[in-house]
Amino acid sequence: MSGFSARSDFPRTPNPLAQALARHRARGLPLLDVTESNPTRVGLPAPATGLLAPPGACGYAPEALGLPSARHALATHLTARGAAVSPEHLVLTASTSEAYGWLFKLLCEPGDNVLVPAPSYPLFEHLARLEGVETRPYPLPRAHGFGLDVDEVEAACDARTRAVLVVNPGNPTGHYLHEGELAALADACARHGLALVSDEVFSDFAWDTEPSRVATVAGRALPALTFALSGLSKVAGLPGLKLGWMHVGGPQPLRDEALARLEWVADTYLPVGTPVQLALPELLAHVPRFQAAVLERVRGNRQRLLKARPAGATWDVVPAHGGWSAVLRIPAEPGEEATCLALLDAGVRVQPGYFYDFGGGAFLVLSLLPTPEVFAAAVEVLARVLGEGPVSPRTA
Ligand SMILES: Cc1ncc(COP(=O)(O)O)c(C=O)c1O
Numbered sequence: 001m002s003g004f005s006a007r008s009d010f011p012r013t014p015n016p017l018a019q020a021l022a023r024h025r026a027r028g029l030p031l032l033d034v035t036e037s038n039p040t041r042v043g044l045p046a047p048a049t050g051l052l053a054p055p056g057a058c059g060y061a062p063e064a065l066g067l068p069s070a071r072h073a074l075a076t077h078l079t080a081r082g083a084a085v086s087p088e089h090l091v092l093t094a095s096t097s098e099a100y101g102w103l104f105k106l107l108c109e110p111g112d113n114v115l116v117p118a119p120s121y122p123l124f125e126h127l128a129r130l131e132g133v134e135t136r137p138y139p140l141p142r143a144h145g146f147g148l149d150v151d152e153v154e155a156a157c158d159a160r161t162r163a164v165l166v167v168n169p170g171n172p173t174g175h176y177l178h179e180g181e182l183a184a185l186a187d188a189c190a191r192h193g194l195a196l197v198s199d200e201v202f203s204d205f206a207w208d209t210e211p212s213r214v215a216t217v218a219g220r221a222l223p224a225l226t227f228a229l230s231g232l233s234k235v236a237g238l239p240g241l242k243l244g245w246m247h248v249g250g251p252q253p254l255r256d257e258a259l260a261r262l263e264w265v266a267d268t269y270l271p272v273g274t275p276v277q278l279a280l281p282e283l284l285a286h287v288p289r290f291q292a293a294v295l296e297r298v299r300g301n302r303q304r305l306l307k308a309r310p311a312g313a314t315w316d317v318v319p320a321h322g323g324w325s326a327v328l329r330i331p332a333e334p335g336e337e338a339t340c341l342a343l344l345d346a347g348v349r350v351q352p353g354y355f356y357d358f359g360g361g362a363f364l365v366l367s368l369l370p371t372p373e374v375f376a377a378a379v380e381v382l383a384r385v386l387g388e389g390p391v392s393p394r395t396a
Pocket of ligand 1: 097098201230231232233239244
């Protein structure tokens with residue numbers, strides 16, 4: 001179609017699962033939604049909304065990298081959690097997604113590419129495409145628990161690769177980066193002249209302790225330019241407030257140049273609202289209460305899922321260590337889509353692995369955030385439907 005860019009031409013035809021869901025809803029049938037990952041809809045603690053009208057909320061100080069008071073509060077918060085960071089190396093954005101957009105502008109010419117993990121969070125392809133950038137997947141081998149294999153990363157590089165994206169812990173795979181993997185990855189990035197972009201939005205949500213786990217790349221002396229991304233969306237369960245951040249690290253000349261250029265990018269948009277920046281110290285004070293509630297919720301729901309699995313079942317819960325999701329390996333027959341449709345027919349909504357570019361088997365993805373009542377009822381149905389074996393779902 002003339003007059004529009006090719007990169008804004010996204011497919012708009014709903015896939016078979018979306019169509020079946022629309023029919024299910026149109027019939028007014030009950031639904032146990034185990035894809036719900038919006039933290040504001042599942043009965044978790046929220047801060048008082050009065051926080052968002054602090055004195056000065058209607059003022060305007062156009063500080064491109066963020067208000068110094070907000071960056072200072074954030075640096076104190078991150079340092080208290082073990083990453084010794086300085087406020088000058090923090091850049092505030094409206095969201096992590098926006099931070100990706102800024103990084104692709106900073107690092108890539110149109111037609112360059114960035115390496116993205118597979119399986120992983122599906123938005124990367126869209127975020128890159130909107131900046132004229134391509135994504136090249138590097139596999140997270142299942143044999144390695146969907147953890148990082150640096151040889152696979154290097155094999156995916158070509159002459160136009162500019163950055164490696166890691167999601168730590170993986171979404172939805174829940175596998176953390178380990179110290180040896182980070183050291184090898186940072187070395188490979190330095191050798192190839194690539195930036196390392198570490199998405200740490202779920203990093204605070206570890207379910208257990210692992211000795212060599214990496215919580216963040218921020219505040220470390222690494223040989224490559226590094227960006228650690230996170231935001232209130234997951235850290236405080238407040239996606240609607242639109243405040244994210246990135247920490248810029250690595251060798252000083254590279255880091256300083258990146259910060260100077262990001263200041264220009266940020267100054268062009270100035271997207272972060274004043275009220276949320278002024279409220280940041282109080283919002284960060286709410287984080288421990290929110291995170292304790294999330295951890296209780298996801299640990300409890302994971303136990304419910306493990307308990308619902310009968311001994312000798314043909315499906316398994318994939319081992320993981322953190323995050324908000326659970327991954328199930330299911331039989332290749334009837335496969336992901338038919339199983340999702342059969343579950344929907346039985347009143348349970350889950351996601352197929354192909355949404356996350358799994359491959360190499362059949363998988364389902366469940367959110368661990370729903371209330372215990374919804375989750376327990378859903379996994380009972382799930383165990384029954386999966387126990388029935390090959391199914392022929394009613395799709396009309
Ligand atoms: C791995 C990962 N990164 C980034 C985001 C986006 O976060 P934000 O709301 O800060 O844009 C999400 C949202 O689900 C995510 O799962």
